[in-house]
Amino acid sequence: MADNLLTITGLKIEATAYPPGEPPKEITLVHGVSLELEKGKVLGLIGESGAGKSTIGLSSMAYGRGGVRLTAGTVTLNGRDIRLAAPGALRALRGREVTYVAQSAAAAFNPAKRLMEQVIETSLAHGLMGKAEAEARAVMLFGKLGLPNPETIGRRYPHQVSGGQLQRVMTAMALCPKPDLVVFDEPTTALDVTTQIEVLAAIKEAIRDTGVAALYITHDLAVVAQVADHIMVLRQGRMVEYGTTAQIIETPQEAYTQALVSVRSIDHVEKPEAPSVLSVAHVTARYRGTTFDVLKNVTVDLPAGQTLAVVGESGSGKSTLARVITGLLPAAQGKITFAGRSLSPALAQRTKDDLRELQMIYQMADVAMNPRQTVGTIIGRPLEFYFGLTGAAKRQRVQELLDQIEMGKGYIDRYPAELSGGQKQRVCIARALAAKPKLIICDEVTSALDPLVADGILKLLLALQAQENVAYLFITHDLATVRAIADRIAVMYRGEVVRYGTKTDVLSPPFDDYTDLLLSSVPEMELGWLEQVIASRRMVAAGN
Amino acid sequence: MHPILKLLVQRIALGLLLLLAASVLIFVGTTVLPGDVAQNILGQGATPQALENLRQQLGMNDPAHVRYFNWLGGVLQGDLGTALTNGQDIATSMGQRLGNTLFLAFWAAVVSVPLAIGLGLIAVRYRNRWPDKVISTITLATVSVPEFLLGYIAIFILSVQFRALPSLAMINESMSLGEQLYAISLPVLVLVLTVLGHMMRMTRAAILNVMQSAYIETAELKGLAPFTIIYRHAFPNAIAPVVNVVMLNLAYLVVGVVVVEVVFVYPGMGQYLVDHVAKRDVPVVQACGLVFAAVYIGMNIIADVVSILANPRLRHPK
Numbered sequence: 001m002a003d004n005l006l007t008i009t010g011l012k013i014e015a016t017a018y019p020p021g022e023p024p025k026e027i028t029l030v031h032g033v034s035l036e037l038e039k040g041k042v043l044g045l046i047g048e049s050g051a052g053k054s055t056i057g058l059s060s061m062a063y064g065r066g067g068v069r070l071t072a073g074t075v076t077l078n079g080r081d082i083r084l085a086a087p088g089a090l091r092a093l094r095g096r097e098v099t100y101v102a103q104s105a106a107a108a109f110n111p112a113k114r115l116m117e118q119v120i121e122t123s124l125a126h127g128l129m130g131k132a133e134a135e136a137r138a139v140m141l142f143g144k145l146g147l148p149n150p151e152t153i154g155r156r157y158p159h160q161v162s163g164g165q166l167q168r169v170m171t172a173m174a175l176c177p178k179p180d181l182v183v184f185d186e187p188t189t190a191l192d193v194t195t196q197i198e199v200l201a202a203i204k205e206a207i208r209d210t211g212v213a214a215l216y217i218t219h220d221l222a223v224v225a226q227v228a229d230h231i232m233v234l235r236q237g238r239m240v241e242y243g244t245t246a247q248i249i250e251t252p253q254e255a256y257t258q259a260l261v262s263v264r265s266i267d268h269v270e271k272p273e274a275p276s277v278l279s280v281a282h283v284t285a286r287y288r289g290t291t292f293d294v295l296k297n298v299t300v301d302l303p304a305g306q307t308l309a310v311v312g313e314s315g316s317g318k319s320t321l322a323r324v325i326t327g328l329l330p331a332a333q334g335k336i337t338f339a340g341r342s343l344s345p346a347l348a349q350r351t352k353d354d355l356r357e358l359q360m361i362y363q364m365a366d367v368a369m370n371p372r373q374t375v376g377t378i379i380g381r382p383l384e385f386y387f388g389l390t391g392a393a394k395r396q397r398v399q400e401l402l403d404q405i406e407m408g409k410g411y412i413d414r415y416p417a418e419l420s421g422g423q424k425q426r427v428c429i430a431r432a433l434a435a436k437p438k439l440i441i442c443d444e445v446t447s448a449l450d451p452l453v454a455d456g457i458l459k460l461l462l463a464l465q466a467q468e469n470v471a472y473l474f475i476t477h478d479l480a481t482v483r484a485i486a487d488r489i490a491v492m493y494r495g496e497v498v499r500y501g502t503k504t505d506v507l508s509p510p511f512d513d514y515t516d517l518l519l520s521s522v523p524e525m526e527l528g529w530l531e532q533v534i535a536s537r538r539m540v541a542a543g544n
Numbered sequence: 545m546h547p548i549l550k551l552l553v554q555r556i557a558l559g560l561l562l563l564l565a566a567s568v569l570i571f572v573g574t575t576v577l578p579g580d581v582a583q584n585i586l587g588q589g590a591t592p593q594a595l596e597n598l599r600q601q602l603g604m605n606d607p608a609h610v611r612y613f614n615w616l617g618g619v620l621q622g623d624l625g626t627a628l629t630n631g632q633d634i635a636t637s638m639g640q641r642l643g644n645t646l647f648l649a650f651w652a653a654v655v656s657v658p659l660a661i662g663l664g665l666i667a668v669r670y671r672n673r674w675p676d677k678v679i680s681t682i683t684l685a686t687v688s689v690p691e692f693l694l695g696y697i698a699i700f701i702l703s704v705q706f707r708a709l710p711s712l713a714m715i716n717e718s719m720s721l722g723e724q725l726y727a728i729s730l731p732v733l734v735l736v737l738t739v740l741g742h743m744m745r746m747t748r749a750a751i752l753n754v755m756q757s758a759y760i761e762t763a764e765l766k767g768l769a770p771f772t773i774i775y776r777h778a779f780p781n782a783i784a785p786v787v788n789v790v791m792l793n794l795a796y797l798v799v800g801v802v803v804v805e806v807v808f809v810y811p812g813m814g815q816y817l818v819d820h821v822a823k824r825d826v827p828v829v830q831a832c833g834l835v836f837a838a839v840y841i842g843m844n845i846i847a848d849v850v851s852i853l854a855n856p857r858l859r860h861p862k
Contacts, residue, residue: 061765094767107758112780112856122766157856 004076005180005213006060008035011083012238013055013064029055030237032073039180042207042214044228044245046221046260048450049421050356052237053217057183060215061098062090078180078471095122099174103186105166109158116154119173128519129176141172145202145210164195166524168202168390170185175210178525182207184216186472188223192313192477197521200226212495219450221260225249226530233257251526259452260527268462270487270503276337277438277471279493283334285324294320296495298334305469309482309503309520312492318475324488325473339438346540356386359432363444365424369416375402375427377478378411382434401430404467405460433464441473446481458484477523483507497537548858552849559845565839567619571612574721574826574833584824585628602628605824619834625827627820634831638816642835644715645805645812648728649797652735659788660740664747667758668774671752679744688740695734702730713808731808737803739793740828746789750782757781791847795840 013030030071039042043051057071062082075083083089099122102108109118120134129137135154135259142150145168152319158166165189174182187203204227207214224231224245231248233240233256235538241254252258278301286294295317302308310318316501323329327347336343337400339357344350362368371380379398383389389397393413402411404427416424425445432440441460446454464470475484482489482503489506491499491513500504511519520533582598583590599605603614618625624634663683667676686694703711713731715724754760755778763773779786802814809815813832820828852858 063765091769094765096767100762100765102758102762103756110777110781111764111856112758113777121768125766125768157860160860160862225606328622349761373688459671 002035004041005039005078006035006215007074007076008036008056008059009034009074009076009376011056011059011075013042013052013059013066013068013069015064015066015124018477028237030070031058032048033234033239034073035232035242037181037215040211040213041230042216042228043232044231045215045217045238046219046222046231046448047234048219049453050236051234054185054235054476055186057215057217058100060181060183061094061100063094064206069192071457077168092126095177096128097179098183099177099179100320101167101170101184101187102176104190105170105187106158106163106190107164108170114154115156115158115161115169119154119169119176120171123177125176134176138172141175141206142169144206144458145169145172147196158241162195164191164199164364167191167199171199171206172365175206175212178210179212181215184214186218189218189220193479193521194313194517196223197523197530197533201530203227203509204530218505220523221249222525222529225525227521232258240515246527247385249473249527252325254395257374268484268486271303271306276301277304277339278308278473279335279337280321280325281335281337283321283324283331283336285320285327285329285331293332294495296329297499298492298495300488300490300497300500301441302473304471305465306487307465307472307474307475307485308488308494309476309486309491310490311476311479311482313477313518315494317445318492318494320495322360322443322473322475325441326358352386356382356435357438358441359435359437359439360441360443361428361445363433363447365421365428365445365448366416367426368428369495371416374413374415375419378416378427379430379434382431386435397434398430401434404433404464405430419502420453421449422456425449425457429457429460433468433470436468437470439471441475443475443476444477445478445480454481456486461485479519491518548852551852551858554570554769554806555845556850559841563838563841566841567614567616567834568835570837571615572608574830575611577824577826580824582586615830621833624831624834627825627828628822629825634828638828638831638835641811641813641816644810645801645814647724647796648713648731648805648810648812649714649794649801650734651725651728651793652732652739652797655732656736656740656743656793660743660790661747661786663740663744664751665771665779666780667744667748668751668755669771671748673777680748683741683744685741686737689747691734691738691771692803692807694737695731695804696848697731698734699807702733711808713810715811728810731804731810733795734804734807738804739796741788743789747782747786750785751778754778754781769858779852783854787854788847791843791850795843798839799836807862815859852861 002041010176011030011034012028012032014026014403015022016029016295018024035043035056045056047053055065055068056420058065059075060077062070062075062085064070070083073083076079077093078138083095088459110302117137117158119138122133123129123137124131125133138154139150142153147153147165147168153161153165153169162168171187184203188199188270200223207227208240228245230243231245232242233248233254234272235256241248241252243258248257249261252261280298280300280319283295283298284293286293289351300308310321312318320329324331327343327345327350330345338354343354376398379401380389380394383394383397398412399409402408407423407426411419411423416427417534419427446457449457458481461472465472472485476482486503488501489499491501491514499512499515516542523529580595582595582602582604586594586598594766603611606614615625622635624638626632627634627637641809660839663679670676699711702709709729710727710729713728719727751774754798760773760777763777768776797811801812802817805812805814813835817829817832820832
């Protein structure tokens with residue numbers, strides 16, 4: 001045990017919760033978790049939101065986010081217990097022995113400071129090296145992490161570089177003071193899949209070359225399988241399973257781990273041809289006051305009662321397409337036909353039936369609902385607006401809808417704050433369904449949810465489609481979700497549809513370059529996958 | 545053109561337009577005021593003919609818009625007109641007064657701005673602990689008490705009881721700088737106490753708002769000292785709101801100084817304005833109003849400019 005860098009035993013973490021309308025109460029976030037990390041090794045902490053993985057990660061720096069307290073157990077770093085260390089002693093070890101890479105580098109960088117100043121700040125503040133030496137090391141790390149123009153990128157401000165680059169600069173910032181341990185807290189979660197693979201490869205190479213140990217926190221088992229030596233599975237603040245990466249991926253013992261490994265195993269067979277409910281023909285759109293077309297000549301077709309998945313990375317125009325179909329952003333050119341009639345481009349000219357038959361569900365369920373209205377009021381509103389239902393009839397219909405979304409009794413008088421993330425999204429689905437729509441636009445509806453919860457939502461959407469014959473326009477960046485739900489797929493890139501057809505056609509070779517890149521970037525739950533993909537890309541690049 | 549230059553030109557043009565609008569408002573406002581200057585000058589016993597002659601002579605029978613443009617034309621050439629009551633050139637007599645007011649405001653600003661920002665930083669560093677509570681309570685108290693009362697309390701304690709500082713703030717050109725500063729120490733103290741609370745509380749609130757940001761956590765996890773985090777990482781991102789409230793208070797030091805000047809019998813703009821309002825000397829009131837408006841708008845333009853320059857997104861576009 002002597003060469004353990006970090007040993008945590010029986011760690012208990014508590015916080016004070018302030019539920020609305022109730023007195024504050026103590027809650028336990030982590031119930032006696034123990035772990036060990038040797039020098040130079042990588043431990044993956046995996047779990048859904050609320051599993052306590054970030055909280056445990058930060059405890060290695062004896063840091064409690066937002067008043068969180070480490071109330072029992074030991075946190076031994078480099079041979080001394082730091083759980084109750086004095087603030088001055090903690091300041092001396094933070095940044096010198098342990099550093100941190102946050103999920104959103106865009107928020108974690110100070111917008112008012114140049115990147116170089118922030119990257120070398122820790123080294124200077126702890127007197128680890130001189131300014132010139134620190135800058136030289138930063139430039140070396142920028143180069144190692146594959147950043148463009150490593151000599152000059154440090155002179156830029158955070159808003160002047162892309163999200164993927166910023167995440168790599170943050171990794172350089174963490175490695176610059178030569179720490180013993182780096183805590184990576186979901187470092188690639190906010191990135192597009194094609195960017196994620198590059199950042200992941202860069203982080204893995206940097207860890208290997210510098211010999212630093214790491215705690216790698218993520219909810220994506222396929223990602224952690226590429227970088228970790230050991231994996232610990234956490235759920236609700238307790239350890240579920242611990243083992244080498246190969247053990248966890250190939251022979252998981254616990255039912256929960258098995259569910260995580262086999263997630264997204266929905267087998268959805270595409271439906272046969274059917275008459276269209278929505279036809280988008282040669283649509284071009286741009287935002288007011290700009291000269292740039294965000295949608296270029298987009299043509300797609302959605303058969304009634306089926307699902308068209310629109311896939312692409314951020315900025316590809318997939319959400320803009322939804323805005324054009326709903327009329328929020330009138331198309332500049334082109335024609336949209338919906339349920340056999342031509343749809344007016346602008347929202348104001350649409351009939352009440354147009355509005356009723358075309359509903360939307362959003363990514364952020366909690367901001368799409370009025371927090372001061374009960375579930376009954378929220379779902380009842382379209383019933384009143386479109387069908388004139390009131391009183392007992394409305395309440396009965398709301399209850400029917402709640403049964404349909406598998407939420408049953410007891411939820412009708414609750415407020416959104418009293419629901420879990422998955423339940424909130426279910427209420428949003430019920431609200432859309434209340435209008436008896438022919439088409440529901442689903443904009444990244446599962447992206448903010450944990451994998452198992454997202455799986456439940458997808459199954460529900462498929463069941464509702466079978467019952468109600470409603471069509472979905474399903475916008476997502478996640479290809480596993482696409483496989484689970486789509487009948488047809490449109491791949492979008494820079495405002496254009498680069499590939500369109502039935503699911504089988506789109507996902508079968510030969511691929512165009514972009515679809516190939518997109519498909520090959522999705523992490524697979526397989527050891528060594530990252531190396532294979534990177535190696536094959538380098539070969540292609542060398543061959544060209 | 546660099547986008548930031550365009551923004552700055554826009555702001556300054558907007559400020560000038562605003563000043564023009566203010567001049568209209570001041571002119572209209574002073575024109576509709578009841579009272580007759582001619583009557584005031586000549587007294588109750590004047591004959592109708594004499595009143596009419598005087599009105600003719602003062603140009604008071606011209607239509608309002610003609611008088612406005614005559615007045616504006618003069619102002620643009622630096623001619624603020626002559627005082628009706630004593631026939632003196634307004635620009636000359638106001639110059640001396642304005643200088644005195646700016647002198648007082650300048651020293652109040654020199655003391656209050658660094659003090660307010662410093663106390664704000666300290667309050668954030670020890671937030672919700674006793675230094676924060678003491679600072680917040682005292683500044684809240686000073687900002688709540690009317691400034692004339694603060695003035696009299698200061699006179700009572702420091703001039704009457706302890707005989708430490710002069711209660712009359714008379715200054716003239718023959719005094720040395722030290723003597724002048726000694727003379728104005730009480731009004732400066734009162735002005736500092738008046739504006740301190742507002743600026744300090746705004747600084748505290750703006751920085752606390754920034755302290756919620758993720759990059760403050762980054763700085764904490766770098767192991768930086770608490771005060772380093774506040775002034776190096778939080779303060780640069782709170783400059784815009786802080787500058788806005790500082791400029792608003794600096795403008796107040798010039799414009800709102802009237803009461804304090806009267807309390808301490810200080811020969812500044814405030815006294816000058818109050819004297820001439822009492823005599824219904826409209827050209828002087830108009831000139832004072834315009835100068836006050838210009839100071840106010842000018843300070844706010846400066847605040848805008850600094851806010852724009854402090855924003856790295858505008859300073860360094862993609």
